[in-house]
Amino acid sequence: MIMEKKAWEILSEILKKEVNSSNFSLLHISIKLGIDKITLQNYLNGEFNGPEIYIKHHLKKLKDFLDIEEDLVSLYLEGKGETKNEVVEKKKIAKKKSLKYLAPYLVLSVLSLFLFLASLFLFLRVLNSPLxxxxxxxxxxxxxxxxxxxxxxxxxxxxxxxxxxxxxxxxxxxxxxxxxxxxxxxxxx
Structure with missing residues (x-):
C-alpha cells in the first residue's frame, strides 16, 4: 500500500517537474496533446483513475512531448499492480467481515436442523410405539x-x-x- 503511493507519487512528481520546467502551460499541453486539462491535473496530483489503455497512451504522449527520460508507463504499472494487491486485501477483509455477520445465521440454521431431526426422531418413535x-x-x-x-x-x-x-x-x-x-x-x- 505504501509502495503504491510511492510509485504514483514519483510519477506525479516527475510530471510536475517536467511541466513546470517546460515553457508550456497546462492548457497549452492539453490542447497540443488532446488530453483533457482536468485529466492532466489529476495526473499531476497522483490520481491515475480510469481505463488503463487511455492512461498508458496519455503517458506515452507526455513522455514524447516533454522529452522525459524515465519510463512513465512502467511506473504507472508498478503502482497499478500494487493497487490490485490492495484490492485483493480489501476483498479478504470484506469476506472475513461477512463471515462474522453470517456466523449467527449459520448457528441458527444448524440449531434448527438439529431440532427438526430431533422432532422427526421423536415423531417416528411415537409412530412406532404401541398405543x-x-x-x-x-x-x-x-x-x-x-x-x-x-x-x-x-x-x-x-x-x-x-x-x-x-x-x-x-x-x-x-x-x-x-x-x-x-x-x-x-x-x-
Whole structure:
C-alpha cells in the first residue's frame, strides 16, 4: 500500500517537474496533446483513475512531448499492480467481515436442523410405539385367547379376561378390575 503511493507519487512528481520546467502551460499541453486539462491535473496530483489503455497512451504522449527520460508507463504499472494487491486485501477483509455477520445465521440454521431431526426422531418413535401397554394385576391375563403377563396393543379390538392396568401412549393409566371385557383401541382426535 505504501509502495503504491510511492510509485504514483514519483510519477506525479516527475510530471510536475517536467511541466513546470517546460515553457508550456497546462492548457497549452492539453490542447497540443488532446488530453483533457482536468485529466492532466489529476495526473499531476497522483490520481491515475480510469481505463488503463487511455492512461498508458496519455503517458506515452507526455513522455514524447516533454522529452522525459524515465519510463512513465512502467511506473504507472508498478503502482497499478500494487493497487490490485490492495484490492485483493480489501476483498479478504470484506469476506472475513461477512463471515462474522453470517456466523449467527449459520448457528441458527444448524440449531434448527438439529431440532427438526430431533422432532422427526421423536415423531417416528411415537409412530412406532404401541398405543397401549397392558400389564396384569394378578398373575396373568388372556388377550384374544393368548395368555400373557404383559402385552403391547395397537389399533384394533381385543377381548381380555382378567384384571389389568392399561397405560396409554400419553402415560395415562386405567385400572380395570372386571373378569371379561372388550377393549377397542383407536386414535383420539
Amino acid at each position: 397401549v401397554s397392558v400389564r396384569s394385576i394378578d398373575s396373568s391375563i388372556e388377550i384374544n385367547g393368548e395368555v400373557v403377563k404383559e402385552a403391547k396393543l395397537n389399533e384394533g379390538e381385543y377381548y381380555v379376561k382378567g384384571p389389568a392396568l392399561f397405560t396409554k401412549i400419553d402415560n395415562k393409566v386405567k385400572r380395570i378390575l372386571m373378569d371379561e371385557y372388550r377393549v377397542v383401541i383407536k386414535w383420539e382426535k
